[in-house]
Amino acid sequence: MEEGDDLETLGEQLYNVIHPKHADAAGKLTGMLLELPGSTLSQMLQDEAMLSGALEKALRALDAPQDPSGKSSYKEEEDSVSSDSLGDQLFALVDLYNTGCSRKITGMLLEQQKEVILNLLSDSTLLEEQVKLALKTLKEQNVEETDVSDSSDADDTERLGERLYSLVEKMDPGHANNITGMLLEMTPATLPQLLTDRNLLEVAVRKAQAALETLRPPFKNT
Template structure:
């Protein structure tokens, strides 16, 4: 009961801060922000800049949820653009949780179908569950990495690089060297994931190729 009362008090405080600038959506925005961890909420109440940033992210998620037609009925080029904007919007929402792994978690969540990603953007509770699950997975992977990494890091990186290059070469022989170099800048846990998940590797290669083209 105490927790519920605390949440109610936090909700009232948040609502009173949000209402002056966002009268129409104050209720929805307060509800979305209340899904965040207590520590983040306390920080918002003490720091206006943190609150403003979080409200802006929640507003963008609301707008996206209200305009799903943007993603449908477009040609392929537009769909790929909307995928990028989905990634940006998702990253901003994931970043609110201050996990320190926003980029990795966003990448993991973006592996899902577009409809599932849209659901995450419009359902803060679901997003919180998925972020927590992704964070737990990342922690488990880093623990496994620590157990295995008795040999020198240089050897590990070299072995990873060789494995990665052979896989990248199959996907893009022309840019295999450059793309492998870019991917090797990721941390070992993320690289291991790329090696074990072909779909993730394809996505990473496409992103690296796009970066090379720009």
């Protein structure tokens, strides 16, 4: 009952955000996004770039030709994404559990069949069970959580920063350092998505540019 209430609340919040920009399709778009896990929806409501990317995928699914059964849904659009994209989505959800072993657990889960992975993306209960099982397996293998997080996270952040900088430099070479630094302050789950989704990156860069503009002191002609 509580889960249903939460989903209804998320649906209302999503609709209110989507309607001003997509009034004609707000209902359909909201319904398509509600097929995603509740944790992902909550994150979207707090991350404009993530929501914009999801809406674009949903809009593409609406515009795509329907199959013979007459179905054309956001979930079908998600089914067609590459394995790399599935890995990014799965990591984003696994990382919410703060196990300290997000990358190792994601890698273990990605060894399963694609249909199983898609079920994990849409069923938060099933995902939680799989995460706990994978974490238990890692502990039995004597994998030190602190070793994984302390050493690899710093390296991962550095690598992400280098890759982000190379992309940002092409958009705004004069402010690439500042913008990259601002992007690296976003949640770890969002950063890999910026590297794989050009639209998300462009939205994030524009927001950083706007923030830099407000911080820039007024030019004085002396």
